[in-house]
Each structure stands twice: as C-alpha cells, then as structure tokens.
Amino acid sequence: xxxxxxxxxCKVEYLSILDETGKLDKKLDxxxxxxxxxxxxxxxxxxxxxxxxxxxxxxxxxxxxFAPIKGQEAQVGxxxxxxxxxxxxxxxxEMPSELWRGKSMESVLFTYGGYNEGGYIPEGINNLPVxxxxxxxxxxAVGLGYAMKYRGDKSVAMVFFGDxxxxxxxxxxxxxxxxxFRTPTVFMCQNNHWAISVPxxxxxxxxxxxxxxxxxxMPGIQLDGNDVLAVYAGAKEAVDRARSGGGPTLIELVxxxxxxxxxxxxxxxxRSEKEVEEWEKxxxxxxxxxYLRGRxxxxxxxxxxxxxxxxxxxxxxxxxxxxxxxxxxxxxxxFDHAYAEMPPSLRAQKEELERELxxxxx
Amino acid sequence: MQQLTMGQAVNQALREEMLRDFNVFIAxxxxxxxxHDNPLMPTAGLLKDFGPERVKDxxxxxxxxxxxAVGSSVMGLRPVVEIMFNPFxxxxxxxxxxxxxKLRYLSGGKSTFPLxxxxxxxxxxxxxxxxxxxxEAWMAHCPGLKVVMPGTPADAKGLLKSAIRDDNPVVFIExxxxxxxxxxxxxxxxxxxxxKADVKRVGSDVSIVSWSKMVGVAxxxxxxxxxxxxxxxxxxxxxxxPLDRETLLTSVRKTGRLVVLHEATRTGGFAGEIxxxxxxxxxxxxxxxxxxxxxxxIPVPFSPPLERFYIPDENNLVEAVLGIM
Numbered sequence: 001x002x003x004x005x006x007x008x009x010c011k012v013e014y015l016s017i018l019d020e021t022g023k024l025d026k027k028l029d030x031x032x033x034x035x036x037x038x039x040x041x042x043x044x045x046x047x048x049x050x051x052x053x054x055x056x057x058x059x060x061x062x063x064x065x066f067a068p069i070k071g072q073e074a075q076v077g078x079x080x081x082x083x084x085x086x087x088x089x090x091x092x093x094e095m096p097s098e099l100w101r102g103k104s105m106e107s108v109l110f111t112y113g114g115y116n117e118g119g120y121i122p123e124g125i126n127n128l129p130v131x132x133x134x135x136x137x138x139x140x141a142v143g144l145g146y147a148m149k150y151r152g153d154k155s156v157a158m159v160f161f162g163d164x165x166x167x168x169x170x171x172x173x174x175x176x177x178x179x180x181f182r183t184p185t186v187f188m189c190q191n192n193h194w195a196i197s198v199p200x201x202x203x204x205x206x207x208x209x210x211x212x213x214x215x216x217x218m219p220g221i222q223l224d225g226n227d228v229l230a231v232y233a234g235a236k237e238a239v240d241r242a243r244s245g246g247g248p249t250l251i252e253l254v255x256x257x258x259x260x261x262x263x264x265x266x267x268x269x270x271r272s273e274k275e276v277e278e279w280e281k282x283x284x285x286x287x288x289x290x291y292l293r294g295r296x297x298x299x300x301x302x303x304x305x306x307x308x309x310x311x312x313x314x315x316x317x318x319x320x321x322x323x324x325x326x327x328x329x330x331x332x333x334x335f336d337h338a339y340a341e342m343p344p345s346l347r348a349q350k351e352e353l354e355r356e357l358x359x360x361x362x
Numbered sequence: 363m364q365q366l367t368m369g370q371a372v373n374q375a376l377r378e379e380m381l382r383d384f385n386v387f388i389a390x391x392x393x394x395x396x397x398h399d400n401p402l403m404p405t406a407g408l409l410k411d412f413g414p415e416r417v418k419d420x421x422x423x424x425x426x427x428x429x430x431a432v433g434s435s436v437m438g439l440r441p442v443v444e445i446m447f448n449p450f451x452x453x454x455x456x457x458x459x460x461x462x463x464k465l466r467y468l469s470g471g472k473s474t475f476p477l478x479x480x481x482x483x484x485x486x487x488x489x490x491x492x493x494x495x496x497x498e499a500w501m502a503h504c505p506g507l508k509v510v511m512p513g514t515p516a517d518a519k520g521l522l523k524s525a526i527r528d529d530n531p532v533v534f535i536e537x538x539x540x541x542x543x544x545x546x547x548x549x550x551x552x553x554x555x556x557x558k559a560d561v562k563r564v565g566s567d568v569s570i571v572s573w574s575k576m577v578g579v580a581x582x583x584x585x586x587x588x589x590x591x592x593x594x595x596x597x598x599x600x601x602x603x604p605l606d607r608e609t610l611l612t613s614v615r616k617t618g619r620l621v622v623l624h625e626a627t628r629t630g631g632f633a634g635e636i637x638x639x640x641x642x643x644x645x646x647x648x649x650x651x652x653x654x655x656x657x658x659x660i661p662v663p664f665s666p667p668l669e670r671f672y673i674p675d676e677n678n679l680v681e682a683v684l685g686i687m
Contacts, residue, residue: 030474087436120470128436129468133456139426143433143441149417150387150439157433172455173426180421276461337471338505340529343557346505 012210014254015234016224020282022290030233034196040080040228041292044073044285046310047096050105051259052110053314063112066261067092071192071258072266074284075160076100077231078188081239082158087126089141089159091134093190093257097160101127103258105317106324113325116334135165138174138187145183145248156242158186158235164195166209175250179216183329184242186235187250190225197270213250225253226284229291331357364549369541371515372404372480375391375441375522378551380412383440386526389418390427390444390480401543404480406445424450428457431477431531432465443476448535449495450482451555462531463506474529478522483511484537484625485673491661494669496626501533502602502635506534509603515545517600520554528556537575537625551629557601559609565595568619568683571636573599573608576623576674583679584621590680592687601685602632610636611644618649621682625673628656650651650686655679 004246017028032040051070057063072093079088079097088094088101095108102125111118111130119129130236141159148155165171166189178185189209193200205214213220219241222232231253238249256279260267267276292298298306335342335350367375380386394409394417401407409417420427424445431441445451451458462475485494501509504582508530512518518536525532562577563584572580577598584594597613599606614620620640622633633654655674663669 116467117470119468121472125473128473129465131461133460136429136456136461139429139457140433140436143430143435144437145433146430147434147437147439150434151437170425170429173421173423174429176421177423177426177430181418314539337467337469339508339604340466340471340474345604345607 008214009349010211010214012214012220012222014222014224015230016227016235017229018227018287018291020287022287022294023092024229024291027190028233030229030236032229032232036080038297039294040076040232041288041298042306042310043076043096043100044228044288045306046313047073047076047099048285048350049307049310050099050108050314051095053318054261055111055263057109057318063109064114065262065264066112068259069093069095070356071198071256071279071284072096072190072225074226074228074231074255074288075190075253077228078235078251080232081235082156084124085126085155086239087128087141087144087155087157089128089144089157090130090266091137091161091165092130093134093162093192094160098127101125103127105314105322109318109321113321115325115329125269135161135168135170137161138165138171139177141185141187142159142174142178142181142183144162145242146177146181148184149181156186156239158188158239160188160190162195163191163193163200163203163209164188165189167203168211175212175216175218175248178219178248179206182245182247185248186238186242187248188235189250189252190255191252192255194261194267194271196261197265199271208252212249218248218250220250220252222252222254225255226282226287228288255284339357363547364548366515367541367544368512368518368536369402371519371547372516372522372536373406373408374547375519375526375682376405377409377411379523379526380408380416385438386440386442387416387418388442388444389420389430391420391422391446393444394419395418404536404541424454425457428454428462428479431479432457432461432475435475435477436473442526442562443477443479445479445481447493448481448658449492451479451481451497454479457669458501458507458533459504463504466526466530467506467518475531476529478525478532478534480534480536482538484520484539485657485662485669486539488664488666489668490664496624496657498535498602499626499630499632502632506531507600507603510556510601511534511535511574512639513540513572513598515540516547517554517560517598519547520552521556521600523553524556525660527570532556535574537609543578554600557604557606558598559606560598561595561609561613562598563594563596565593565617567593567617567687568621568677568684569595569597569613569617570621570623571597571613572623573602574625575654576625579674579676579679580623581671583676586676586680589685590684592683594683595622605639607608607636607639610639614640615643615647617687618647620648620652621655621679621686622652623655623674623679625657627659628654629659631656653682653686655682
C-alpha cells in the first residue's frame with residue numbers, strides 16, 4: 001500500500017498581447033483584419049458611451065437599477081468570435097456582447113425601464129435573456145451545448161458569469177456536466193475583482209479562477225481581460241476547440257469593475273480610490289486606442305468623428321425608446337407569454353383586469 | 363385491455379414518444395443502468411432499446427439535470443428528465459421555478475421550453491421524510507409550469523404523452539406506491555389532455571376531490587359510504603396547474619358537499635386552494651362546511667407503523683364525510 005504522488009498535468013497560462021501602453025507582443029498577434037479591429041474599437045466605445053448615458057438616465061429616475069459595465073468593454077473580443085448560429089448566454093454585465101450580437105440599445109433601455117419587452121429576443125438572434133440568479137445560466141449553456149451535440153450541429157454556447165458565480169454550486173455542476181458529456185460550451189468568467197462588495201481575495205482561496213478547470217479535466221486559461229486582442233485570441237482558441245468536438249474550456253478574463261456593482265450601491269464604502277486609480281491606468285479602450293493610433297488605423301480626427309457618431313447612435317436609440325414608451329403599453333399584454341396557450345383560469349384573470357380598466361375609463 | 367402498473371404505463375408512454383419524435387430524450391440518475399433492475403420501474407429497458415445518447419445516465423447533480431432540460435429545450439429538443447424523489451427537487455428548484463417556468467415569459471414567447479420533469483413522490487415505503495414529501499402545492503404556486511399528478515396507469519400514460527408534446531414545462535409527479543398496482547390501459551394510441559379533471563365515480567351526495575394515490579383511497583371510501591347509504595362522487599383532478607375549475611364546481615354544485623383528500627401536509631396544501639375556489643364561486647350550493655382530509659403537519663415519520671398513521675386512509679375519509687352528512 002504505497003503512498004505516492006499521482007502525476008497530474010497542471011498548467012494555467014496567462015495571456016496578454018497588448019500591454020498598458022498599447023505595445024503589441026508581435027509573436028502573439030492574432031492577426032485580426034483591420035476592419036474588424038476598428039469594429040471592435042467602435043463597439044467598445046459605443047458600450048462605454050451607452051453605459052455612461054444609462055447612468056445619467058438612472059440618476060434622473062428614467063430607468064431603474066442596472067449593472068454598469070465600465071471597464072469591461074473588452075469582452076466584445078469574445079462575442080466577436082461567435083457565429084450567428086452560436087448562442088450567447090449572458091449574465092447582467094454583458095451589454096457590450098449583447099449589442100455586438102445584434103440586441104438593440106432600445107431593448108436594453110426597455111429592460112431597465114421596467115418593460116417586459118426588454119427581454120424579448122428578436123428573431124434570428126441567439127441570445128438568452130439576462131439571468132439574474134448568479135451563475136444559474138452556466139447550466140443553461142451546458143443544456144444548449146448538449147442539444148447541439150445531440151443534433152450533430154457544429155454550434156457553440158458561450159456563457160458569461162462573474163468571479164462571484166464560481167462560488168455557486170450551479171457553476172461546479174455545469175463544469176462537471178460539460179466535461180463528462182464534452183459539450184461545446186465555453187465558460188467565460190469575467191473576474192472583475194468584486195462580487196457586489198466582496199473582493200476576489202475573499203471569494204475563493206484559489207490562486208486563479210482558471211485553475212478550477214483542472215478539477216474537471218478541461219483546459220483553463222487566464223486572459224488579460226482589458227486587452228481585447230488577448231480576449232479575442234483566447235476565446236477563438238476555445239470556440240474552435242468546442243466546435244471541432246474538443247469539449248469545454250474555462251476562461252478567466254482578468255478585468256476590473258471600474259464602476260459600482262449596480263446603481264443601487266456606492267463602491268466608495270467598500271473599496272479604495274487608489275485601487276480604482278491603478279486599474280484606470282489599464283483602461284481597455286485607452287490601451288486599444290493607443291495601439292490603433294500607433295498603426296495609423298486611427299487619427300485624432302478619426303477618434304473624434306467616431307465618438308461623435310457613437311454618441312449620436314446612443315441619442316437616436318434613446319429617442320426611439322422614448323417615442324415607443326410614449327405610445328403607452330396595454331396592461332393586458334402582461335398576461336401573454338406565461339403559457340404557450342392561455343389556460344382558462346388565467347383568461348378569467350385577464351378578463352377581470354379588462355373589466356377593471358373599462359370601468360376606470362367610464 | 364392490457365393490465366399495466368403505473369411504472370409500465372409510464373414506460374410505454376416514454377417508448378412511444380421516443381419512437382415518434384427523435385427530439386425526445388431521457389436523462390437522470392440511473393435512468394439507464396438502474397440499481398433496481400426491476401421491469402416495473404418506468405425507464406426499465408429503454409437504454410437497451412434506444413441507446414446511451416437518448417437515455418442518458420447523469421452525474422448525481424439535480425440542478426444540472428434540470429438545467430440540462432432548460433438549455434436543451436431552447437434548441438427544440440423535448441427532454442424528459444427525472445429527479446429521483448420529490449424532496450430532491452428543492453436542489454433543482456431554481457432551474458424549474460426561476461428558469462423553466464419564467465424564461466418563456468421573459469423572452470416574449472420567442473423561446474419555448476418543452477420539457478418534462480418527472481419525479482417520484484409518496485409515503486409508504488418506510489423511506490423517511492427526506493425521500494417522502496409531497497411538494498405539489500409548491501410547484502402549483504409557480505405560474506408558467508403545468509403540474510400533473512396521475513392516479514391511475516391509464517391516466518399516467520395518456521397524460522405523460524401529452525406532457526411530452528406540450529410546449530410548456532410540465533412537472534409530472536408519480537406516486538411510487540402506484541408503480542406496483544396494475545390497472546387497465548387501452549392498447550390503442552391515445553392521449554389525455556392536461557388541465558382536465560375526471561369524474562372517477564358519479565354520485566349525488568358529496569364530492570370527494572383528490573389526485574394521485576389518494577384517488578384509490580377515495581374510491582375505497584366511496585364504496586364504504588355506499589354501504590352506509592351515502593352516494594359519493596369522486597373527482598380526480600389529475601392536473602393541479604392549470605386547474606379544471608369547471609369540473610370541480612359542477613360537481614360541488616350538484617352534490618352540495620365537498621371533502622378534499624390529499625396525502626401532503628395540511629397547512630398551505632392544495633386542498634386550501636380547492637376550498638377557496640368553492641367558497642368563492644359555489645358557496646351558496648354548499649349544504650355543509652367543507653372538510654380537508656390530509657397528512658398531518660409533520661415530516662413523514664421513518665417508522666413504518668407511524669407512517670401508516672400519517673397517510674390518510676379510507677376510514678379517515680369516511681369519518682370526515684359522515685361528519686358533514
């Protein structure tokens with residue numbers, strides 16, 4: 001009965017391609033075509049401006065609580081790897097990825113403005129609605145992957161979640177299922193260092209979150225989550241592997257939530273300004289912009305013009321949203337969609353409200 | 363007509379629907395290779411006939427089993443997953459209550475979740491309260507779900523086939539005691555609509571409303587009552603959500619008396635809902651107060667002699683009915 005070491009191959013890589021000054025590591029260049037680089041930059045800028053505008057709307061009382069994404073815009077690098085037939089399974093901090101996949105800004109405003117319509121999935125866009133119970137959506141992504149495999153369909157499900165979600169049982173059950181059934185699922189953990197008011201250091205005793213992949217015998221990698229090139233390259237490797245039957249991957253995007261958890265809290269109460277300042281130096285947009293300027297893909301005038309253009313797009317979306325909500329909604333619509341066909345008991349409740357409304361009109 | 367137990371009837375329904383539609387697959391703990399190796403269990407023989415891709419044994423992971431159903435049904439598959447025992451649904455309930463039941467609504471009807479979650483319920487096996495706990499009232503409190511609890515093998519087969527074809531998530535609860543009691547099941551293809559109650563015995567003096575295993579108890583009670591000159595009607599709800607109010611109210615308006623019989627504990631039990639509906643819409647028809655015959659408000663005792671006291675029987679029912687005659 002010897003007591004001996006079992007040799008496991010354990011390796012967690014960290015990948016960063018653009019440093020904080022925007023300098024590229026040429027050996028690791030994912031060779032993204034110029035037009036895609038510019039589209040990625042624009043998507044990040046749009047997400048930043050839209051996020052800023054939503055914060056104003058929230059402070060004005062025009063929309064309700066939402067989770068700002070400032071600092072986490074480089075996630076679009078991962079969404080950009082997906083094909084239209086793939087599925088994006090978001091948590092509540094993936095507005096940039098949802099927009100990349102075709103969700104409209106009006107629809108985001110509908111959601112946080114409290115309209116049911118916000119969750120509606122437009123035809124042809126494979127995004128699940130935002131999942132609120134932390135980590136629960138990881139299980140949906142495994143189910144989606146299972147169905148893709150069952151059908152022999154070469155699609156991939158990419159699920160986003162935060163560092164806090166890795167403490168949930170759902171995350172571990174999902175990782176285990178995905179590994180056992182080798183589903184085409186890409187687990188995309190946005191480690192933004194704060195789960196509401198709990199820091200990463202008190203969320204998990206593990207040195208990295210990516211290493212949790214080892215327990216399930218799937219590849220795990222840590223990416224510089226503020227470097228859109230690294231996010232793109234790492235996601236592409238995982239998506240390609242999943243698509244070709246190589247099973248799931250856990251990716252940890254090391255990033256930072258530069259703003260509050262949601263508009264309902266004040267981060268000054270639980271973290272230092274100094275920490276935030278340190279991370280501001282690693283701003284994903286600033287870094288990417290420096291790189292693109294260095295390559296002459298962006299100029300002062302180009303940046304100005306794009307920013308103006310993006311601000312207009314946000315304004316126009318807000319106007320369309322205001323116009324639509326100005327038309328009012330039919331309260332009776334709230335009974336629709338609970339069931340594929342309305343049960344008689346629910347119909348009776350709808351009729352009850354209908355009577356109430358018509359009495360009010362009289 | 364063939365005589366089948368409920369386990370065999372469920373097995374036939376699964377088999378027929380899997381043959382009919384490739385999108386139907388089964389997953390759960392031991393649904394393929396089972397410790398029981400008992401031909402009366404619902405998934406017996408399916409692995410051999412349909413293979414491991416369509417009959418998937420899973421890790422012991424209830425939340426993931428229910429999550430598998432949610433995620434795969436978005437893609438148009440029709441998963442029939444099994445949670446071994448009703449109390450274990452607590453571990454899977456976020457997936458069922460917050461996701462299966464609500465995602466269709468949240469997506470504006472764009473995504474549908476045509477899934478079935480089967481689970482065993484019922485006391486009577488000396489298995490203790492963590493195996494035996496009837497939680498149907500919890501499930502029936504979740505809009506977006508359908509909750510089915512058949513009382514006979516024939517109903518189980520027809521209702522399960524409907525559940526699999528239904529575009530809504532269906533919680534399908536089978537009382538394990540019924541797995542071993544044979545009953546007639548039609549040979550030809552049939553389905554039974556979800557949301558329709560069934561009058562199992564026509565009577566004129568009192569309406570006994572019940573479901574699942576307690577339907578058999580209700581029928582035995584009605585026999586004893588008949589010998590005592592009371593003509594009882596037995597209404598088997600079969601589906602709790604959506605509820606067939608019409609059949610319930612028609613029966614109570616006719617008989618003027620109501621006794622609700624269920625195995626689950628009383629406080630917050632579904633009998634309360636039945637009585638409330640009757641009080642709201644048929645109070646003037648009542649000739650006497652309604653009564654509830656249920657399990658007491660305690661966890662199911664482990665000890666078999668105590669467990670027998672816990673489960674309502676025909677004598678408890680007869681006494682309650684005679685008390686309002």
